[in-house]
Amino acid sequence: MSDKLADMRFIRFLLYEVNKIEELLQYPYHEDHSRETFDMAIDAAYDLAREVFWPAFQEMDREGAVFDGSHVAAPKAMHEIWRQCKEGGWFAPNVCYDFGGQQFPLSILAVTSFLFSAGNSSAAMYVNGAWGAAHLIESFGNEDLKARYLQPLYGGEWGGTMALTEPDAGTSLGDITTTAVKAPDGDHYLIRGTKRFISSGDHDLAENIIHPVLVRLEGAPPGVKGISLVVVPKRRVNADGTLGEFNNVVTAGIEHKMGLRGQATATLMFGEQGECHGWLIGEPNKGLSYMFQLMNHARVFTGIQAVAGASAAYHCAVQYARERLQGREITNKDPLSPQIPIISHADVRRMLLQQKAFIEGALGMILFCAKVADRMQNTTDEEEKKTCNLLLETLTPCCKAHVSDEAFKSITAALQCFGGAGFCEEFPVAQLLRDNKVFSIYEGANGIQAMDLLGRKVPMEAGAAVRALMTEIGKNIAEASALEALKPLADKVQEVQNAVIDVTMHLGAIGMSGEVNLYICNATAYLAMFSQLVMGWQHLVQATAAQQALDAGADDADFYKAKLETARFYINTTMPHTLATAQVLKAVERTALDYPPDWF
């Protein structure tokens, strides 16, 4: 097992030198902070990730969550992780002081989530679930709900989930059948229905679990316009905050999964065995729009989890490649000469570089989004708020889908570095690969993300979202072009940006002509092309900061030189493929669209 999960030097580079998050200190919400509090928080999170999360990584997989027919036991090691997170305030780093948080920026929350997920994604999800449920109630709940639920959720007293999927309604949420009927007495609703694939759905880590649940009220219109959001506690909560009786949320079972086996992924039955009470969050029939606020966080968090797993795998592979002796230099014909570490072979370094370049680009994309989210949350300038929102809308599917698709490939490369040993569960890489697979599936499968990007985000406000991003990219290309050493890289990214704009206009004309199926049928290829532009752009931004640091005579020159070369590797080896994908998209390849189902 590697004792390194992430490159903290690179994370600091992104936070302070690329994203300049110290600018956030100008906002009153963060005024008590400084670079020092940020550093201490991410260092403490990294220590926890390495010393508490990571040692339980394989153990939690082997033990799994256990269902005895009525109750779910989380893996034993999870209890200590929960306790540490609760004591450390890790359920609510960004939350306001009044609800027990410390008002850290989302940029720091993104890094601490990344580090915990690199150590142990199953474990990080238990913590993140509570935060998500509380965040929904904080954003849309009434004062009574806030008073009852926020402190215990943000304080790590209780767990939380989000309950959307049903056995017959997954991607198609408009078809959910769980109902909520106004109780004849009191302010609550009576809930009936079954929810499936509920992460952290049941466990023994906390005395209560709070489920935000998507339901239909009586007489609600069909489809997505008739979905409401209710909060359903496992045990009811009295007005004074003490726990009341069991609320008839019954666990039907937990899944036996390919990965994330330490996670209790439950099927929950609401109100099948007695009255199950739920309380409406916000207004009736607006549930899906509320849930989407959380879903957008959850989608970026999925990208964070994916790249975190890739980071852990990469550092394992680097360590192995330094230690494993095999073969000799190609030009060395002496069979008696000592063998060399496999990192001396160019093809092994190629595999390591592929991973490193992916991780640096993906983290760049995610932390760019986090800073934009911080600005959106804090700025009082409506114009800036709007631009931030457009940028986030466009980049969220890229963070979710592209990062999870590429993270899986990245871990495949890490596993390959181990040779046959990688295929064995003795090393953690096999588990990292298994754990990572679900990230391309849950929180909206990647095919759906692609349709979201091309079908919803690209046409949004007559193309304003894409224009906002292209403006941002254009600014940075111009900045990089001004540095002689970066001009060739900037030109390549510029060429790809031109191609992406060209393809988007071309597809736009098809969409405008009413051929919606043709417009959307290559959405997955479009998302790949679009995201590679974003990754190339992020590498260019990082290369610019590195070049500026070198020009200013920075101390650790090797770090910046490595960064420049990693950016060069990504841009030189990926951008030509991106142009090829653009050609395919421009030709509007329609075989899959026309291929009759009977021919399979």
Added chain:
Amino acid sequence: MKIVVLVKRVPDTASVFKVASDGRSVELDGLKFVMSPYDEHAVEEAIRLKEKMGAEVIVLSAGPPECKEVIRSALAMGADAGAHLLLPGDTGYASRGVAEALAVAAKTLEPDLILAGKQAVDDDAAQVPERVAELLDLPHASIVTRLECTATAVTVDCEVEGGQFTAELPLPALVTAQKGLNTPRYPTLPNIMKAKKKEIRELTLDKLGLSGDRLAAGMTVTAMALPRQQRLGKILDGDTAQRVKELVRALREDEKVL
């Protein structure tokens, strides 16, 4: 009761170390610095005593300005205040000189108990705390794995080769911490925020009436090299004649020492 904890800023041993271009020192650029791990046990023990019997915990560190980061992390664990003795240069001080400076600084803080790690993980000298105790004429105990404290005395279990002994020391006294003493806590986010507001007293050699002329090491490093990587051992099979043959072959062909 007042407890002073001596902490040292050292490179994180998880870092990748390189020999500097002078061939005689460690390359400091790009290294991450942390509190020496044994000192974390000392800080933890001080905070536990504070929680148990009430005490003021002051963390004292001597070195370059960056030592304040290490003091802050002790404050984020729950120490009450810090004191930083600024020294010229950034590393490689002589144990004797540092101990003399720390003794004077510690005395101004009037401690009932001084705690420190049993040694720092950079030079592993295991010199400074005991020298401080001797200079202040305090009873001291080293490599402690258990500690009980009253208002007037401290009882400790000390590790010695092949066993341990128990000793009672009248306060004021100095004790150095070994790994088994406790498990250091992680800084919590609320404590990180509080740490920012806690006081770190600035001390200088000047203010303490010291010249600092004994800080330079009393030895000269002539060369430095990274340790050779450990190789796996190998047990040879077969009878004596076969094993000797295999050994000679391995020494000649694998290790190339014959």
